[in-house]
Amino acid sequence: MANEFNIISEYTDETIAYNHVKFLNPSDNDFLLHLHTHDICEFLFLKSGNISGIINASAYKPTKNCLLIFRPRVPHRIQIEDATAYERYDILFDENLLANKVFYKLPKEVNLINLNGNNHVIDLFKKMDYYYKQFTGDDLKVIITNLVEEILFNISIILPSDDFDKNLITTHPIISKAINYINSHYTEDIKIEDISKHLGITKSHLHHLFVENLQVSPKKFMNIKRLVKAQHLIRMGEAPSNIYLSCGFNEYTTFFRNYISYFGHSPSEENKLPIERKFEDISPDFV
DSSP: OOOOEEEEEEEEOSSEEEEEEEESSOOTTOGGGSOBOOSSEEEEEEEEOOEEEEETTEEEOOOTTEEEEEOTTOOEEEEEOSSSOEEEEEEEEOGGGSGGGGGGGSOTTOOEEEOTTOHHHHHHHHHHHHHHHHOOHHHHHHHHHHHHHHHHHHHHHHSOGGGBTTTEEOOOHHHHHHHHHHHHHTTSOOOHHHHHHHHTSOHHHHHHHHHHHHSSOHHHHHHHHHHHHHHHHHHTTOOHHHHTGGGTOSOHHHHHHHHHHHHSSOGGGGGGSOGGGGGSOOOOOOO
């Protein structure tokens, strides 16, 4: 059955985008459920539904009025647990453009915040629907940006530390160790055999655990890390031919092929694309 949904409000421009959507019959075939990255920050505020958020190797079980934080260039996805109607606000924003660098006031380890009981913060999301009906264009952009800043300022001062990440689901210990190893060595010319040897398990068992827990193979996960790092360096002004080795690729042709397959364009085209690319989810189908 096709995934039916109602868009309650939405706005997109070059630095911020949001939508409030209710999925009537959520489906695991939804493209956004694949592991992907953004080069900007994403907030997902859950109003209803039975979902999990996968961030790197960790799984989080948000309940009503929980906020999931997906940080720039970190692989993540949403997992639909059943056919319960799923309603959420989704906001993508360039965290570097917010007032007083407010995003960086959040502890780096925080990925989920339970906002139950904090009606002032919850009402800030509701205001997006109200202002959507009253304003358009730059006026709406300013209001949405200010609301995101206000949400962040309030989170940084009113929530006790024990509200952070308390819905973290126990992560498979081998997956956690594997991703820690990948995070430390993905810029080197390591192979999956090196990871499985380090963990003392077979390559096939490692593959099974990744697919079962993350819906992606360890090779693809490691390539995501490498390609996202390469994209970031290219956007910072580095030449593609100068950075592929430092991103873990031993041949430029392999790097070039994977880059096109993952991002849909060549490395040399990266800085020629419109800024709206920030809001495009990355295809999971690459070699």
